[in-house]
Amino acid sequence: MARRPAVTLQEVARAAGVSPRTVSNVVTGYPHVAPRTRAHVQSVIDRLGYRANAAARSLRTGRTGLLGLVVPALDQPYFAELARAVVREATGAGFTVVVDQTDGDPDRERELLLRGPRGALFDGLVLSPLALTPDDLAAADPDRPVVLLGERTVPTSFDHVHIDNVAAARAATAHLARLGRRRVAAIGLEPSPAARTGRQREAGYRLALEDAGLPADPALMRYVDAYERSAGFGAMSALLDADPRPDAVFCFSDVLAVGALRACLTRGVRVPQDVALMGFDDVEEARFATPSLSSVRPDRDAIAHAAVGRLLARVRGEETGPARDVTVPHAVVARESTGGA
Incomplete structure (x- = not known):
């Protein structure tokens, strides 16, 4: 059976009654297209089964249509859920996300930021760094489209999206x-000077203790090497060996809290x-x-x-001004582990 020829962009334009340029704008996610026009053209694209030629588009526009999402670890639930949200956003704009x-x-x-062999594949990067230094960020091409996620400690030439940790x-x-808890412990402090997340959450923990007139007892502060369930289990076990025990624990991540919860169950300690x-x-x-665990909810969407x-x-070249700093909301969600609904 003869293979059916691929539908061309010009055929879509004729069927939709618009110019080829308008079809191209819809396919590439160009924002300045009227919503009714976009919906009409997209319906024709779907009906005819048109598929853009990625190689031709790359040669024509100088773009690959690929965005990179760079995260420390995909086995961490937070980053897995964040990746899903980023993919959904990018797909809606006509781009494909490659997760690294x-x-x-x-x-x-550094390789991904500085356009190493893999980093050069992407039109832009959403990057959640753990180990980059201020010198690394300063060495990067300031005109490269990059958005940083997570804690910001130094000014950079890149846009930055984060919560106030x-x-x-x-x-x-x-x-x-x-x-009414008076011995509030913390699990998740990090010994490394580069551990920006742990240090900012420690700072917030200490400020709240001061606000409540509670002592910042070093015996109640537990360091971890990684935000993993086993680390939460070990740190909580050590706290339960103390005399007196804490009557509340703030874990700097949910996976640490899950490990801590298991330690309590193992020792017959009731939560909450x-x-x-x-x-x-x-x-x-x-x-x-x-x-169910009470937790801080960053607005991942x-x-x-x-x-x-x-x-x-x-x-797309629509924004060429100085880097922007965007702070998104967070909320404390009270569940059963602190006596909430």
Whole structure:
């Protein structure tokens, strides 16, 4: 059977009653197309089964249609859920996302940022770095479309999307203090000077203790090498060996809190009656734990929307001004582990 010829862009334009340029604008996600026109052209594209020639488009526009999402670890639920939100946003704009995992390796992060062999594939990057230094960021091409996620410690030439980690950790700890808990521990402090997340959440924790008139007891502060369930289990076990024990624990991530919850179960410690437990990230696992985990909810959809929007504005040349700093909302969600609904 003879293979049916591929539908051309010109055929779509004739069927839709518009110019080939309008069809091209819809296919490439150009924003300045009337919504009714976009919907009509897209319906014709879907009906005729038109598929854009990616190689030809790349030669014509100088773009590949690929965006890179660079995260430390995809086995961390927060980054997996964030990746889903970013892919959804980019797909809606006509771009394909390639997800890359760095494991916090500075060489890997540097290669992708500085247009190494893999980094050069992408029209732009959404990058959540763990190990990049201010010098690394300063060495990058300031005109390259890059959006940074996570904690910002130095000014850069790149747009930055984040939550206020200090304020979020402060609110989480304050929630525990308002319950009348007086020995509020923390799991998730990090020894490395480059550990920006841990340091900012520690700062918020300490501020909330000061607000509540509670001492910042070093015996209640537990360092971890990684935000993993086993680390939460070990840190919580050590806290339960203390005399007196804490009556509340703020974990700097939900996976740490899940490990801590398991340690309490193993030792016969009731949550929240004996120890109230708070996590951070509000991943799906927190909502289905037993008891369900109270947590800080970063607005992941808002992070994805802002990051992809800022990136595409740079990719398309619609935005050439100075870097922008975008702070997205967060909320404390009270569930069973702190006596909430």
